[in-house]
Amino acid sequence: MPRSKRDKKVSLTKTDRKGLEHKQKVIEEIQECTEKYPNIYVFSVDNMRNSTLKYIRNEWKGSKFFFGKIAVMKLGLKNADVSDELIERLEGQRGLLFTKEDKVTVCDWFKEYSTEEFARGGFKAQETVVLPEGPLPDFSHAIEPHLRKLGMPTSLQKGIVTLIGEYTVCKKGQTLTPEQAKILKLLSRPLAKFKVNVECCYLKDSGFESIIKVVDDSKKSLKKSMKAKDKIATQKNGKKAKKSDESATMVIEAVDSDDDVELDENEEDSDEDMENSD
Template sequence: MPRSKRSKLVTLAQTDKKGKENKTRIFDEVRSALDQYKYVWVLQLDDVRTPVLQDLRSDWTGSKLILGKRRVLEKALGDTPEEEYKDNLHQLSKVCNGLPGLLFTDETKEVVEAYFNAYSKQDYSRANSKSPIDFTIPAGIVYSRGGQVAEEEDVPMSHTLEETLRNKYKIPTKIKSGKITLNEPFVVCHKGDTLNVTQALILKQFGVAASEFKVKLVAYYDGDNSTVTKFEDN
């Protein structure tokens, strides 16, 4: 009788005790979930932030989302035919690029695709990303939203932030009558510009959350027929 794939011994990389314990925990969680759920999906979660993970864990309470270092997830799935935990899982392991997450669920393919196609989260732009808008801080009193809303709906930015704007962000502000002011408009960025660190921080300072975060579906494994389906754009 051939030896069961589940009985194979897999050695994780040498590391410190605490790190090894965490890797072992994630490894065991993945294999336990493979036994429990019909489907496992690979999600692309590069640059993911806490609110997105909170949404996913809340919305998929009957399923299980596991994050971890790419190599640990690959080892848990099995990255060769000889080491795979179930038939053909090594094919799924090969698409765990970047920062992947594994979603284990019994929900159908149609339900999973409908959810992630509809899901989006407003987010702050990061350095090296493309600016989603033109943003210029108007001359005069500097308001907390930097001219994005009408003055009567906004409040002047606290005078305690003037030094930060001037020294850290290189915005030529001054204090007049206890309020932060600009003598002339200050252009932060144009739509489509590649943002540097300072520009991204200025947008965040003024509450510009105009970027959209989407979770990309990479591939999924069907435990009933041991097949892996990859999405074309990946």
């Protein structure tokens, strides 16, 4: 079928896709780093933020960070003189740090460094946030309709944003919705904490060393899927049991009705016998 010249692919994103050339470049950079730097560390990040990671990169200018596709990073380490245990630990949301600094310096720096960040949707709240009834002078009158859209019971009273009643933004242990996360950001309440966890390292002098014992992400997801399957199975079994109970009651009712019919027939026979005897 002929294709129309008017048919054009329109990309809705402003960023260009990183193709094979970019991946090949990353692999080559990792291979160069394995020769240049004596120490390699695998790290994970809690509450990842690009701006904070950029700050850490500036603080560690003599080192090299890689945080991207795991498959690409593994290809870079494949032919290098690196322990297989290090490559196996490179799973999930993890990155690589190539540096000349020793283990004590690296671990101490990242142990002390952490920053507070605004929570996003899906984050579990670490505390309960309750707003009392009354005026909210920190908010401009122009933002009041936006606050109502987010679910806050507000109104304008003499040009001041005012809470009509006490409002609970979030409860401890609750998973935040995007609306709750936006409200907390407007209130300047950072509940999340950006933290880099150094999990293991490969030192050319001493070899592989585990720093933090971590559960494999694949095992975590497997446990979650198993729990979900068990939940579905129990629900199905409950429905089957309910159906069997309903069918059992129907059988009992049917048996009772048959007994009544037999009794009626016996009564008719007895009436006929009485008439014949008369």
